[in-house]
Amino acid sequence: MSRQILKVADSKKVSSELFALTYGSLVSQILKDYENDEDVNKQLERMGHNIGVRIVEDFLARTNAPRCHDLRDTADKLQTAFKLYLGLSPVVSNWNPAADEFSLLLDSNPLTEFVELPEGHHTLKYCNILAGVIRGALEMVQMEVQTWFVQDQLKGDNTTELRVKFVRRLEEAVPVGED
């Protein structure tokens, strides 16, 4: 058997499968824990937020990225982060005229690689953890944003669209607590 060869070829792929499968098991457990999908979405967002506040430190340490000057800058950084952590390059588009809102378009999503939504969960936002991660990470660099999914491939849309809206700049003096 050519076991050795297979192992080397697969080792990179496995880690993303491991992540996707772990996340899937988590979502199915949370679905059992909560009665309605809205609560599940909230819980996933909350967990994402907690991951976000931690992962931003790793991101800044690795990339030596300076402070963002404007939201376009932030969008670029988010793109880099997606590349670094998920191996994805989302497309940044759909800027609104005031330039305080944009969309991240994900044409492939490693989280949903093995996923089929069961019947009766139309309001479930499977990838809501990503929205939380972005919100949490940006909160740590003094930006309050709102994030939500506009389109979702799991629900039959052509692409997955994550909308990010800048709310306000957080002042240094205000201690930022967890949810």
Add this chain to the structure above:
Amino acid sequence: MADEVLFDLLHLELICTYASSADECKEFDVSKLETIGFYTGYRLVERLTREWARFKDELDIMKFICKDFWSSVFKKEINNLRTNNQGVYVLHDNAFRFLTKVTNSNQFLSSTPKYLAFTCGLVRGALMNLGITSVVTADVSSPPSCKFQVVAQRM
């Protein structure tokens, strides 16, 4: 490819969600972590063994768990595997990844079990899908080294 940091943080968040509440319901909470691990392991091993030849026997499967399975999840192999040849296996990991980031002293010994529950489930799920029904427990004597004990149930 998902970065390892992301997986570590997700695991940490699993623990925060399912094992941080009051101590009296600790047993119950850890069992949910174990369940999540179980389903992950059950599915993961299918992906890992896709192109493998059939395993010869139970020991062969355990060797696979110690080497390939462990290195694909934790980027290292199990340091020591012991068995009594009657279905009990002890897997010794000298530097368990989920513990190396937490502690290397005995000070936090009492809070280590929750870092192991997911992995116990992971191993149990993987073995289940390879045809071995088992009970997997873990214990830590001096972090970050730990032992996983697998007791295969004979039919």
